[in-house]
Amino acid sequence: SLKAGIVGLPNVGKSTLFNAVVENGKAQAANFPFCTIEPNVGIVAVPDSRLQVLSKLTNSQKVVPASIEFVDIAGLVKGASQGEGLGNKFLSHIREVDSILQVVRCFEDNDIVHVNGKVDPTSDIDVINLELIFCDLDQIGKRLDRLNKGKPKDSQSKVKEEAEKSALQRIQEALLDGKPARSVALNDLEKDAVKHLCLLTMKPMIYVANVAETDLADPDKNSFVQQVKALSSDLQSGHVVVSAQVESELTELPLDERTEYLNSLGVSESGLGNLIRATYSLLGLQTYFTSGEKETRAWTIHAGMTAPQAASVIHSDFEKGFIRAETVAYEDFVSAGSLAAARDKGLLRSEGKEYIVKEGDVMLFRFNV
Ligand code: GDP
Known part of the structure; x- marks a missing residue:
């Protein structure tokens, strides 16, 4: 699966965010084979409400979300490239990821030491x-x-x-x-x-502004967040705002109390969804679905892939033996209510080798084995 590396200076909230992402992934997908491979690697489900809708329409026995692998890469300190801290070990981990999420401290808390003495996103971003x-x-x-x-x-x-x-x-x-x-x-x-x-500065980068819970409702009021936004556009990167602390507290609450807590902070959803969506869009990724009685499943592809290439994500033989794909847009499937109804209404199309798969397509591949 796709690998995203979490980096940042010490004490900015990396581990807090990583743990929240992993715990949340477990809670969201009870029957998903998520796992923590190593203490610092976690595979988490990509939340997607369309999966439940589709699985109801097709009476699926199980739902399999797309997944992202998060790697908590500690050890980036000033001097890492010269061998300080974990130095080279750190850099070899970072070389393997598809995208880099850099956590930037935008919260003030006198009890938590900042490596450079004060909260200063511009300087932190420069150092890294x-x-x-x-x-x-x-x-x-x-x-x-x-x-x-x-x-x-x-x-x-x-x-x-x-x-x-x-x-x-x-x-x-x-x-x-x-x-x-x-x-x-x-x-x-x-x-x-x-x-x-595998140049490190060639990888897509997302700046994750880690704010205090009181800033979530209106993050732009926080001048640190403004700095992060300005720099991220200068540096051809994306940015999202989260509160690692809040995400961590959310994982301790029963699912039905989470929304209430979020509302009390003036927001409607957890920041992790945003983080995952930002990663997807920055990497030019999109989702298509397969849905039947056995399972409803989300597959991740690169935007612009043709139907046979998309099929190869399921199995490499599917690309070679590809004949055609029966395709219906997610919204059309939902409005028709079933595959048969979609076919009757002409919403289910038969597409050939040249078809460029669109976000949210529900697909059924025909192939020779
Ligand atoms: P790391 O060194 O970057 O992995 O940082 P940690 O995740 O270990 O966090 C360092 C300290 O900052 C811990 O005591 C966290 O509880 C605290 N922390 C992390 N995120 C936040 C936040 O959003 N607000 C506040 N007040 N504290 C935070």
Whole structure:
């Protein structure tokens, strides 16, 4: 599944948020094989109210939500790229994730020490960016040295290496200017050529502004949140506001008391849904469904995938043997009330190999085995 790494300076609320995400995932999906693989890795269900609706319409025996793997990556401190703290170990964990969630402290609490003495999101974000940038610069420097020394094997590798060099030089310039690699415009060939380096500042990043419970109703009043928003757009990143503390308290409450507690804080839903949705949209991910008596299930794909590619997420054989897909939009399925009714009304379409799957499509694949 998709991997999101939670990073941030010490004492900003990373573990609190991670634990809340994992506990909440367990509560939301009683029959989902969620798990905590290691103390710092948790697989959680992606909340999606459409699943229950579909499962009722098709009398499904079970519901299987999409999942995201969250990794709590501790150890990012000033100097990590030079081997301070957990240093390299930390950086190798971060290299493996698909997206980075950076928790930024936006709450004041004199009892909880801030590593730099005061709450200052701009400085915190700078510190972490610099560590990631140092690490990328180091890697790019080594790679360029190697490319400059070696000779390409053939003309095809020459084209690829030239593309890589040109891309790396531009990325290097951006990094030296304090900008992340993801801010550099690359063509498809260049993107492909630098992919193997897994540059840290190339990964999509979401800033998670961790606010006090009293700020949830109107987070923009908090000047720290304003700083995070402004920086996140400068840095080609997303942002969400949560209160890790509130999320953690919510997990202690019975489900039916959670809404009441949220309402008392002036909000209607938990921030975790927002966090997951932001991760999805930043990564360009979307959901399609399969639904029948056996199960109703959400599948995660990249926006723009064709029907056979979407089918391959279920099983790789489905792509090879793909014949066609019977497809109905979620809203159309719900308004028709059943697959048969949707077919009668002409809402269930038969789509071929070229069909680009849309968000919320309910699909039935026909294939040869
Ligand atoms: P980490 O070092 O980033 O993993 O931080 P922790 O999650 O361990 O949190 C550090 C301390 O801050 C703990 O005592 C938390 O209870 C507290 N904390 C976390 N989030 C909040 C919050 O939103 N408000 C307040 N007041 N305290 C928080």
